[in-house]
Structures are given as structure tokens and as C-alpha cells.
Amino acid sequence: MSDYTGDTGYDGGSYGEIETGENHESLDQLHQVDASQNTYDSQFGVYEQDHASAESTSFDQGHQVSYTDASGATYQESDFTSYDHSAAETDHVFAAEGSETASSSEFHQLDAIRAQLDSAFTSMTAVNGGGTAELGVASN
Template sequence: MSEYGDTGYDGGADYGHYEAGQEHESLDQLHQAAGSEQNYDSQFGVYEADHASAENTSFDQGHHVEYSDPNGTHYEESDYTSYDHSAAETDHVFAAEGSESYSASEWSQLDALQHQLDTAFASATQISTVSN
């Protein structure tokens, strides 16, 4: 007797399964990266100098002559020299220099990958015959 019912035919063959179809799949991949960089630099220098000087000069000179003779003549002379000098000087120098810099950069990267996979398949089972 066969597995398909009693048809009166028993050829000793087993029929299996048959399947066919299609598959559709897709692959989506997204990669994103971002970054930034900032730099700041400052450099300053200061120069300062002070100078001060003072000078004082004082010069005094005196001369006196007096003469009297027996006849009653009288002579007198006086010379006097006085010199004074005062000076003061101050200097101040101030200098400053500097530099300052700033830089910034940003970046961003986006990679996208899409792949479509289409397949068709068919499969069948074996037919096996049994001989007696």
C-alpha cells in the first residue's frame, strides 16, 4: 500500500517535498564620527627701565686786598665769585609686546553603506525507488 492512498498502484517510489521561492534582504550600515580641536597661545613680554641722576656744583672764591700807607692813602678791593648749579634728571622707559593666537577646527564624517541581496532558490527532495 502506498502513502497516497489505495490507488491500486504500488511502484515502490517515495515522492518527497518540493519548495521554491525568493528572498530579498538589505544591509544598511551608518557610521558617523565628529571631532573638534581648539588651540590658544599667548606670549607677552614687558620691559621697564628707570634712570635717575642728580648733580650739584658749588664754587665759591673770594679775594680781598686792603692797603694803607703812612701818608694816609687807603686802598681796598674785594672780589667774590659764587657759582651754584643743581640739575636732576629722570628717565622712565616702558615697553610691552605680546602675541595671541587662537585656532579652531571641526570635522565630521558620515559613511553610509547599503547593499541589496536578492536570491532565488529551489529545492526538491529525492525520489528513491525501491526494487523488490
């Protein structure tokens, strides 16, 4: 810039502008997780056993004597034995076992994040009348 002296009254001095300020910003974030898990298990077993047996015994014995003499007299003798035996046996075994399990779980999570961002700044522009222009910027 040149030195100008005229009717305006500018004498070639320096001119400067300074600006300061603050910025405030915030960040909000919400994160939510919902989860669940269910399990079910069952085991059952049935065991069975059958056994059967039968026995039958039959015994018969007989004896018979018959005699007739010359005069016509008759002698007769009978003897008879009979034996019967029957047996039946059955066995039955029944067993059952089992197990059953169930589980359920739930998970809930809620995260809220809030961040505050603060900053301050200073800005300055300076013009010197000696024909040199300087610009300076500083921020915090």
C-alpha cells in the same frame, strides 16, 4: 519504502517535491562622528629700563683787601666769584610686545551604508518506488 499495491491505487512509481524561492535581505548602518578642537595661546613681554644721574658743581672764590694808612684813610677792596651748576638726567625706556593666536576646527562625518543581500534557493526531495530514497539539495 515498500511497493504497496492495494486499493489505494499506488503503483510504486516515484514521488517528488521541488521548492524554489528567493530571499531578499538588507543591512542598514549609520555611522556619525562629530569632533572639534580649539586652541588658544598668548605670550606677552614687558621690558623696562630706568637710568638717572645728577650732577652738582659749586665753586666759590673770594678776595678781600683792607688797608688803613697812618693818617687813618681806609682802602677796601672785595672781589667775590660764585659759580653753581646743577644738572639732572633721567632716561626711561619702555617696550612691550605680545602675540595671541587662536584656532578652531570642526569635523563632521556621516557614513550611511546600505547593503542588499539577494539569494535564490532550490530544494528537491525525491522518493523512488524501487525502495531507495534520495534527497537532493541545491542552492545558488
